[in-house]
Amino acid sequence: MSTGAPPIPRVELAYAPTPLLKLERLSRELGVELWVKRDDLTGLLESGNKIRKLEFLVGEAFAQRADTLITCGTLQSNCCRTVAAVAARLGLRAVLALKGAPPAEYDGNLLLDRLLGAELRYCSDAEWEKIDEVLEDLAAAVRRRGGTPYVIPESGATVAGALGYLACGEELAQQIRHGAPDFDSVVITAFSGGSQAGLLMARQLHGLRAEIVGVPIAWEAARVRDHVTSLIGQARRRYGLPVEAPAEVRLLDGYQGAGRAAVQADALRTVVSVARAEGIVLDPVYTAKAFGGLLDRLRGAPGELGRRVCFIHTGGVFSLFPFRGALGPLLAGDGLVES
Ligand SMILES: Cc1ncc(COP(=O)(O)O)c(C=O)c1O
Structure with missing residues (x-):
């Protein structure tokens, strides 16, 4: 540009x-x-559309030397699936906070999230109400194990x-x-x-x-x-x-x-x-x-x-x-x- x-x-x-x-x-x-x-x-x-957003979000993540992408969305979130795919492609870790309970079987985007090796954290409605705190807790857990997290808000917005x-x-x-x-x-x-x-x-x-x-x-x-x-x-x-x-x-x-x-x-x-x-x-x-x-x-x-x-x-x-x-x-x- x-x-x-x-x-x-x-x-x-x-x-x-x-x-x-x-x-x-x-x-x-x-x-x-x-x-x-x-x-x-x-x-x-x-x-x-998410991959275009991620070009700049991951650019920012790399500028901060992050090695783990954290984001949140619904069980069928396109953004979460794209984060999982990009992380796998670039050798990063992906941690996804998903709204809902673990389903009986994986399907659609969720199946791909699992296939691509993302870590999943299922959130109850009450947890979803304070999703920013959940994301911050996930980021703190990454830091505790020596990693550097980069948090992407829902939809890469x-x-x-x-x-x-x-x-x-x-x-x-x-x-x-x-x-x-x-x-x-x-x-x-x-x-x-x-x-x-x-x-x-x-x-x-x-x-x-x-x-x-x-x-x-x-x-x-x-x-x-x-x-x-x-x-x-x-x-x-x-x-x-x-x-x-x-x-x-x-x-x-x-x-x-x-x-x-x-x-x-x-x-x-x-x-x-x-x-x-x-x-x-x-x-x-x-x-x-x-x-x-x-x-x-x-x-x-x-x-x-x-x-x-x-x-x-x-x-x-x-x-x-x-x-x-x-x-x-x-x-x-x-x-x-x-x-
Ligand atoms: C397929 C698809 N189209 C459009 C959008 C909307 O994107 P935006 O949040 O930039 O309006 C999204 C994301 O939420 C999406 O997954």
Whole structure:
């Protein structure tokens, strides 16, 4: 990133640039050009948006000479699984604090966490309420055994993590300069809004013309906006980046449903229909909710996001498998021949 500021520690991990694909059938149906940037293909186990965040988080960890990455999330956390994969790749240790009891069998991301050799600490609801203390205790235990911990908050939602999507936005700007469509809008799933904050910074620093639009899938819009604004302010103060929080952080609000963990039939229907229309598999917790919201808006108000729209697929496919029970009935009654 050539911003004139001192270099920011970074470890290159993502397989990038990720491809841009036009969704032909959905574009025809909606009367807009709808594209997807395949950030689900960032590599190291199809790690999605988290690997871009980890480039900077691990950069910071190495600058502190850390040898153990500690983080927290749900049993099916994509971030935890990516931390486990990166730690195994780089010869570090991973310690994951997971919300919930040990399940009867490992599945999806949790299966991969175990496979990759992460240490797991299951947390009760009461412990999860004070997760910062749990993380601090885990860090203290690492120090006691002579290691150096680096703690990554849930979802990598720090200013260092947001730089991963500043890099993604820079990459997209380059793809556009090399002939990709000059998108009117770039739409991304927002849990904490960290990824959106990174893209908003890229818009200012790397000449992306597109409007950057987030789709909150769990937090209320006001909380996402506050987090985005705060991260951009921190990036200016901490790294000297010449960025300002925009007057309006644009969100497509109202698609949170009952929150992150509560996956609804709507999201699973979106997973099925997009897989069949375009051969792209979304995850039910994040991207299907956000992409479903985007499709809803494009159907209700065509033109609202311009003529060329790019959705960034931020990954998460492994969490699909534990939903096999709920997906089964959607597939069983579809009239396709099974013999
Ligand atoms: C697949 C996927 N997409 C999007 C997000 C949201 O990222 P952010 O917290 O940067 O908004 C996450 C992480 O929580 C995720 O796992």
